[in-house]
Amino acid sequence: MAGLCLGTVQLGQKYGINNQIGRQPTHEEAFGIIQAAIDSGIEYIDTASVYGEAEELLGKFGIGNYPVKVITKLYIREQADINNIKKLVHSSLQKLKMDCVDGYLLHNAADMYNDVIMQQMTEVKESGKVNHIGVSIYEPEDAIYAAKLKEIDYIQIPYNVFDQRLDHTEFFHLTKENGKTVFARSAFLQGLLLSDDKNILLPEAADSIKLFRAIIEKYHISPQQAAFYFSYTHSNIDYVVFGVDTKEQLLNNLAMVNDLNGDFMKCRQELASSFKDMPKKIITPSLWKECL
Template sequence: MAELCLGTVQFGMKYGINNTLGQPSEENVFEMLDTAFENGIRVIDTARAYGTAETVLGRYFASGKNVDSVKIISKLRPNIIDENETDICGAVRRECEETLDRLHAKQLNGYLLHTPEYIYQPKIIETLRMLKEEKLVEHIGVSIYELSEGYAALKTEGIDYIQLPYSVLDQRGMKEGFIQEAKKAGVTVFTRSAFLQGLFMMEKERIPKHLHHVIPFMAQFEKLLDKYSVNKVDALIQFVGQESEIDYLVFGVDTKEQLLQDIGVYQGKSVPKELIEELKEAFVDIEKSIIFPSLWSNGRKAE
């Protein structure tokens, strides 16, 4: 199975279409981090763009807790290079160093491009390689939405990590053979958005009007769950976790209770393979207005 990687966007801002609790307190974040590490999670995904997430994590690690046993992955601040920027190398390096300072870390396990189009910028890629050579970061990569950016990353020397969405409704990475190709190239694959920002967990009545076109798909999904007597969380996590070519399943939580539930599902009994196969056959080529939160008319972009 894929390993679990704790996403931290919820720790730095109110995030997710189904989030009714807001941003958790720092005390609650620390408790969730303790719980995650006590249950064997050893990789954290964060980003400069995740509000105060890096700062909150930094205060946690400043206490010395788990600082040497946890791998931290962060991301370059989106759209930092404008037309007037003359020192691209300096800008990227400065961002990385500031992230390290906020996290109270000497080295990042991974540093990813948060603007996937930067994979086409040689100077930015060159700077990432320099950061790697200087051991400020151990691995470099990119967080993508479009598979075209992923294929470009596979052709880019030195790319170690690729993160992309993958869920019941967004199976492009496997259906189009991208994840398989990434694995053959020796790239570590992280997938996110198994819950599609919480959309899967919403009651029909609470789904915003601008997303009502997802309701028939949700009804079809729930019909298959009923057929096999499997609950949503089990199906959504195991659908990703059972893919042997996915290395890490990145997931976020709002509460300690959600965290323990997700870990329990991951560590528990697998859902029927027949259900997984039916889900793969039932949901093909779902329109981007559903699977890309950046296209939701009043949603927040999920990274």
């Protein structure tokens, strides 16, 4: 089974199509979530310079004083940033109040094709400011390129019941062969997979949501369980990155891990065969604004 990584985009800004509290958590609420994650033994915390105030929030919490690995991401806004990556990682470290982070990922996959950027990323790693470098990807072709790129240690991918694209490529074979660590995000597809079939927030996904519900009901599995387990039980995913709006959600997700049993694998097989080829407008959140 995969390990767990707490994502912090929900803590740094209002996020998700199905945000249950309708707002960004307060600092006190966010600190409670982070502390509960650490107390539970979650190994990684994932953040980024563009997740609102997430890096600052983790710094105020004192994340560097705890035995948890932190991953943050580089977002290059303009041409001048390309030659200032060392300053940008320094800025993230200052916000986090840390001397070193475990992972530093390119937020945009296109940046890994730039030799200047990759050289600076390598130099940042060699300087001891980060232990591993990597990339966050959206498209299969970028994932495959990253899996072949010797400089890359960590690859973060979208993966869920509706987005199984990488299962039908050589990606997972390559990552295993080349010793890459795979982090899968978007298990709940920003909350879309948890939509009530009577109140589906993305009309384009209505039929798919209804089919998803019909399948899991046969196995007496909740939408939360099915969505989470689908990534968690993948043999070639090392860590599942998941975010929460409340401490209660976090504890419920952790309880699901303990409740997992072998019966889910039959359900997983049916889900895998039912959603092999989903429309890009459903599996790509950046396109949802055209449907909402």
